[in-house]
Amino acid sequence: MIGLVNLLIPVVVKLLIMGPGWLSVAIRVVIYGLGPIGQLIAKVALERGFDVVGAIDIDPQKVGKDLGELLGLGKTLGIKVESDADRVLRDSDPDVVLHATGSFFDRVYPQIMKAIRVGADVVSTCETLAWPWYRYPELAELVDNYARNYGSTVLGAGVNPGFVFDALPAVLSTTLTRLEKVVVVRSLDAAKRRYSFQRKIGLGMTPTQFREALSRGEITAHVGFAESVLLMANIMGLRLDRVEEGQDAIIADRHYETQYFRIEEGQVRGVVGYGSGFVGDKEVIRVELRACVACEDYEEVRLVGEPTITWRSTGTPGDPATAAVVVNLAPRVLNARPGLITLRDLINYSYSYT
Ligand SMILES: NC(=O)c1ccc[n+]([C@@H]2O[C@H](COP(=O)([O-])OP(=O)(O)OC[C@H]3O[C@@H](n4cnc5c(N)ncnc54)[C@H](OP(=O)(O)O)[C@@H]3O)[C@@H](O)[C@H]2O)c1
Incomplete structure (x- = not known):
């Protein structure tokens, strides 16, 4: 005992x-x-x-x-x-x-x-x-x-989908008594990301190579704009009538270099893209991504309603965050x-x- x-x-x-x-x-x-x-x-x-x-x-x-x-x-x-x-x-x-x-x-x-x-x-x-x-x-x-x-x-x-463009703004919207629109902007320095990220956004390609590689599925750029919009809407109990998404290359205005790519003037320095959710003709959700070499690192969530609030971060390092x-x-x-x-x-x- x-x-x-x-x-x-x-x-x-x-x-x-x-x-x-x-x-x-x-x-x-x-x-x-x-x-x-x-x-x-x-x-x-x-x-x-x-x-x-x-x-x-x-x-x-x-x-x-x-x-x-x-x-x-x-x-x-x-x-x-x-x-x-x-x-x-x-x-x-x-x-x-x-x-x-x-x-x-x-x-x-x-x-x-x-x-x-x-x-x-x-x-x-x-x-x-x-x-x-x-x-x-x-x-x-x-x-x-x-x-x-x-x-x-x-x-x-x-991190995205799964946090910045959907879960984060949904949680931040909790303090509004009336919500009209959510706008999320994510800007990130692609030079800080892994090789496979830099490759999938087409760094160093010509604009034509970029569009062709994207349409053939050889590169994907960002995947998941529509998924984030739909997920955010669903968390908030909002039924959307329509979702749109799109993206294009950001072209270098001078020479840039990352650990993996050399980018000359006129070549692809990153991507800019968006996802939008509509109720009727009204855009109620918009998510925007700028992922390019030497872009500023930040996220901004603008909640339009009562009250209107803007949250801004110093940037979420995407790979460890994932x-x-x-x-x-x-x-x-x-x-x-x-x-x-x-x-x-x-x-x-x-x-x-x-
Ligand atoms: N949701 C988000 O926020 C988020 C964030 C970051 C990344 N991601 C996604 O997560 C995925 C992984 O990212 P990553 O950069 O590590 O990609 P990656 O560089 O392509 O690595 C994927 C690994 O999985 C292996 N693989 C492929 N198919 C396989 C299979 N059938 N069985 C076992 N292993 C297989 C690949 O081998 P091989 O090289 O031989 O094909 C490679 O080693 C990507 O699709 C990326 O877009 C999502």
């Missing part, structure tokens, strides 16, 4: 000092996609005490490497990067899969299905998954049914309902049109 008391004393003391969270078991995660974003997600997950139990990628340069080595941690973790997703997922039995392989739901959904089949939840940076009913309504229904059957929750989120959003949402999806969910299911704090 005395032995039992002696055993329990340190447990009680730790509980008093650290709270009940101390007793909780680490969440088991698999990182699916180990490009720059997946690697950041893996690092943040490890730093935050998640149990990283598997790593999946198809890039031959990464397959077979130890995850610690790939992340440059200076130590091995005993987790090899593998390309056989089904085997990794079956053998590692994750609670949540943190997924970062691509932007288009119709291309990545087979990967998400693999995670669903082992009953894992998914948080994915796939931009079009943030509001999948816009581009892929039938696929969204299919994956939703599938996820419900397996008791798995699937969420698309990141990793933070994904990792911070991982415990939240564990407690969410099964099926395809959106941030609407997790954020319930905004101006309410309903």
Whole structure:
């Protein structure tokens, strides 16, 4: 009896000092996609005490490497990067899969299905998954049914879509008694972003190369303007009649250089784009992005109504922010309902049109 008391004393003391969270078991995660974003997600997950139990990628340069080595941690973790997703997922039995392989739901959904089949939840940076009913309504229904059957929750989120153009303005709108319009402007210095970001916005291309590469799908520029507009509207309970989006190149007026690209006068220095949501003929939501080399870093959210408020930031560093959003949402999806969910299911704090 005395032995039992002696055993329990340190447990009680730790509980008093650290709270009940101390007793909780680490969440088991698999990182699916180990490009720059997946690697950041893996690092943040490890730093935050998640149990990283598997790593999946198809890039031959990464397959077979130890995850610690790939992340440059200076130590091995005993987790090899593998390309056989089904085997990794079956053998590692994750609670949540943190997924970062691509932007288009119709291309990545087979990967998400693999995670669903082992009953894992998914948080994915796939931009079009943030509001999948816009581009892929039938696929969204299919994956939703599938996820419900397996008791798995699937969420698309990141910094944008997933925060700056949708969740952030929705939450900021909570203090207005009457809301007429939301305008979000995000400006960022593309030179500070990863290679794959700089490539996808066409840095160093001629304007013609840019338009052709965009129309052929060789570059994407920003993906998710419409998804953000629809997600923000949905969080606020606003039914839109129409959504528009578009983007074009910003052309350099002089020579610029980044770590990866040389840009001469007349070549592409970045992109400017927008998404708009209309009720009747009235534009009620507008999101605008300027992503270019040497652009200022800031976000501005203008809420027009009673009162009219403008919030301005010093800029959200997009790549680490994406990793933070994904990792911070991982415990939240564990407690969410099964099926395809959106941030609407997790954020319930905004101006309410309903
Ligand atoms: N929502 C947001 O706010 C947000 C923010 C940042 C990024 N993103 C998106 O997140 C995704 C990841 O970003 P990134 O810059 O890291 O992209 P990336 O450089 O293209 O890296 C993706 C990695 O996933 C691998 N991959 C591709 N298909 C795969 C498959 N079927 N199975 C396993 N691995 C696969 C790729 O291998 P290969 O190179 O061999 O193809 C690559 O190693 C992108 O689509 C990006 O647009 C979204």
